[in-house]
Amino acid sequence: MDSFRRIAFLLALAASAVPAVVAQSESSSSVPAQEQTAAQSGQLSVQARIRARRAQRRATAIHDAYSQKYEAYVGSGTIRFVPGPDRQRSSMYAWNVGVTRYLNERLGVTVDGRGYFGTAYVGLNAYGLTRPSISEYNVMAGPTYRFYVQPKYAISGRVLAGYGHNNFSEDANGYGAKTLKLYPDGSTYAASVSVSAEYNLTPSLALRLSPEYFFTGYGSTSQASRGFTGSIVYRFGKQ
Numbered sequence: 759m760d761s762f763r764r765i766a767f768l769l770a771l772a773a774s775a776v777p778a779v780v781a782q783s784e785s786s787s788s789v790p791a792q793e794q795t796a797a798q799s800g801q802l803s804v805q806a807r808i809r810a811r812r813a814q815r816r817a818t819a820i821h822d823a824y825s826q827k828y829e830a831y832v833g834s835g836t837i838r839f840v841p842g843p844d845r846q847r848s849s850m851y852a853w854n855v856g857v858t859r860y861l862n863e864r865l866g867v868t869v870d871g872r873g874y875f876g877t878a879y880v881g882l883n884a885y886g887l888t889r890p891s892i893s894e895y896n897v898m899a900g901p902t903y904r905f906y907v908q909p910k911y912a913i914s915g916r917v918l919a920g921y922g923h924n925n926f927s928e929d930a931n932g933y934g935a936k937t938l939k940l941y942p943d944g945s946t947y948a949a950s951v952s953v954s955a956e957y958n959l960t961p962s963l964a965l966r967l968s969p970e971y972f973f974t975g976y977g978s979t980s981q982a983s984r985g986f987t988g989s990i991v992y993r994f995g996k997q
Contacts, residue, residue, distance in 0.1 A: 819909035821863070822961040826993035829858040829866070833989030837972050840981050841878040841892055841926060842940040847983075850876035850892070854987045864904045870918050870950070871897050872987075878926070880938045890929040890938060894974070896922045896948040912956045922948030922974050941977035949973040956991065964991040 835852040852874045860866035873896075877889040898920030906913040923945045927935040935942050952970030959965065966989045974981045 823958050824863040827995035829993045831856050831989040831991045835987030837983040837985030839983045848876050848878050850874040858902055866902045868902045869899045885933050892926045894924040910958050914954045916952050919949040922946050946975040962993045966991050
């Protein structure tokens with residue numbers, strides 16, 4: 759009987775001690791959990807601030823590069839051009855200059871001037887002329903739009919249209935372009951459609967490469983020539 763009372767007393771004592779131990783354990787385990795949650799929250803806050811600063815630096819760099827009112831460029835280029843109705847394509851090489859007035863950071867109006875020079879292969883003939891020199895000059899204008907911008911580079915599109923004039927008989931020794939089966943000298947339309955990629959050396963200075971289709975209408979026909987221009991670009995006039 760005494761033994762039974764001792765066992766009952768010990769069981770009652772153990773039962774009263776268990777809730778205290780469990781509460782203490784829960785209290786001690788909740789402290790590290792709270793500290794861990796606070797540490798994670800602080801880490802997320804730091805990362806958010808870092809991302810915000812990076813986004814701000816990127817926006818500032820884009821604004822510095824593309825907020826200029828004016829853009830002047832000079833460069834060179836080439837096209838593969840058909841100089842006569844039955845002639846093979848010839849390579850013509852160009853100088854190219856222009857200026858763009860930007861209405862905002864993306865949309866601008868461009869005025870472009872260029873001159874093309876090359877030789878036309880006309881085959882063997884009685885005049886002793888097989889490769890006379892040819893040239894043409896163009897002035898065009900149209901919209902330019904930057905559709906993708908980054909701090910170091912941009913992709914833009916451009917459509918130009920205007921005036922073209924050729925001189926294919928200058929090196930024909932007086933025989934005339936028609937005699938050599940070249941397009942006659944004259945004036946016509948000129949147009950260009952291009953996509954440009956720019957790489958910024960500084961916010962004000964960039965390199966540009968522009969693959970293009972170039973269209974003319976010499977000899978009452980249409981010529982579609984593929985080529986490209988490469989330019990050094992200088993931006994100025996903060997908006």
